[in-house]
Amino acid sequence: MSPPITARFLLDYGDFTLNVDLQLPGTGITVLFGHSGSGKTTLLRCIAGLQHASQGFLEINGVIWQDSHRKLFMPPHKRALGYVFQEANLFSHLTVEGNLQFGLKRIEKKTDAIAFQEILELLGINHLLKRMPSRLSGGEQQRVAIARALLLKPEILLLDEPLAALDLKRKREILPFLTNLHQHLAIPVIYVTHSQQEMAQLADTLVILKDGQTVVSGPLSETLSRLDTPLIQDYEANTVWPATIIEHESGYYLTRVDFHGGTLSLPLITAAINTPIRVQIYARDVSITLDSPTNTSILNVLSANIIGLSDNHRGQMVVQLQIGKQILLAHITLKSSLILNLKIGLAVYAQIKGTSILN
């Protein structure tokens, strides 16, 4: 059986070349991650057909959207996709309702009234229908744009840095809606971002791009814990663990969570016991000791086994640690690694100074 999504593109601009060959799952959110100029938006535009890669093959759920060998290129308006732009890109001459209806009028399989209401509620835009786009905040505009795309019942939803143009407050306002989508949508979503936080919070599958090429791709946790990603050298290495809330210690403003391999104390989370969450731990917030630390102010100390060491990069390196079923990365100096004589197989203790909780 062929994979749900196959995307191969070769696009040459002279000073920039996009050259990717990807196979992506048919469900969940795939995040295309990379710095600006890495080609992630170009790749998304090629998938949408907004950009025409001279050489390319694209198959979505058994339908071929592009095959340059057979001179086949389905124009964007014939592709069963939903697209959300960085700027909401609403039609300024139409009301919110007019914007939502624009695509609806043009599809064959009609969205029924219930589905219409559901999508409005999911994005919280019921009260905005009669307004003109210019009378909406940036966050509201973007929610309308997402609803407008979803109403088409697309086979695939493409989002191009939908939060990048918004300030932090608006970002916080929309992220829950996106996380919600994650739970309600059965279709694959491809999400472009350069934000670590959005990536860690939303991704099921991670594709890291650099200079127009795919560096690594795979399930989020697995991909993040690799030692060969560009994140390692950028001092941005981190891991994301799925965890479950088991106890609130409200007197200490702490919450205890369970992960595959132990428990962690986190800053108090206002969510019920048993709520699944994601915990992001930056490698630079993790230190290593050989002996079990006593009398330390650090709450989260976990016993671990070294399973990998990265090459040193200007005196810095990353250590890969196995803790239960999870992998943790620790960013340390070359000097420390030599003093402690770290090597694969060694049992150590990982001290976690900081965590961030996602969703």
Added chain:
Amino acid sequence: MLSNTDLQTLFLTFKVASFATFLMLLLGTPLAWWLARTRSAWKGVINAVVSLPLVLPPTVLGFYLLILMGPTGTIGQITHWLGLGTLPFTFAGLVVASVLYSLPFVVQPLQTAFASIGEQPLEAAATLRASPLDTFFSVIVPMAKPGFLTATILGFTHTVGEFGVVLMIGGNIPDKTRVVSVQIYNHVEALEYTEAHWLAGYLLAFSFIVLLLLYTTLKTQPVTHQLK
């Protein structure tokens, strides 16, 4: 007051201007669209040709048209071959000349309006299942409405006000090619200053009111200032 002849010239003037404006919108819209979007090397050349009437003395344009549309001219031979006769000194000839003369006043506001819309709404429409033609009528035209309004008014009023081209190509044939501007000239030549006053006054009032409406109804600055 206006005599019957004067009324006839007024009526003829508006007829010419209406026909010409209709044709200019028909030709000017795709032309302006192309000019607003193309990266072709021909863009500069076509832009210059379309804009020529802005700087050319109307008599020069009229003279060339007279030659081209006359019995020995290229266009004249084509119209003759088509069984249409020759165009100079006919109503049709007047309309054709007006179209060429006033076209920049239609093309430039449209071109500016189309260019300011940019790529984004087109891409949004494409991802919402609208074909390019569908997008043109459902997105571009409504978004460029101020541009169309400006183009229509400027094209119409400019045609009403033409004189030199008419004189060269249309002459002064009563009820066929004699338009208001020529009639005013006739009155002045015959020292009929009262009659000239009435007609000139009508034209002045008409132009002022139209421009007043244009500038007060359009919230955004009309593109007239970009013409000169």
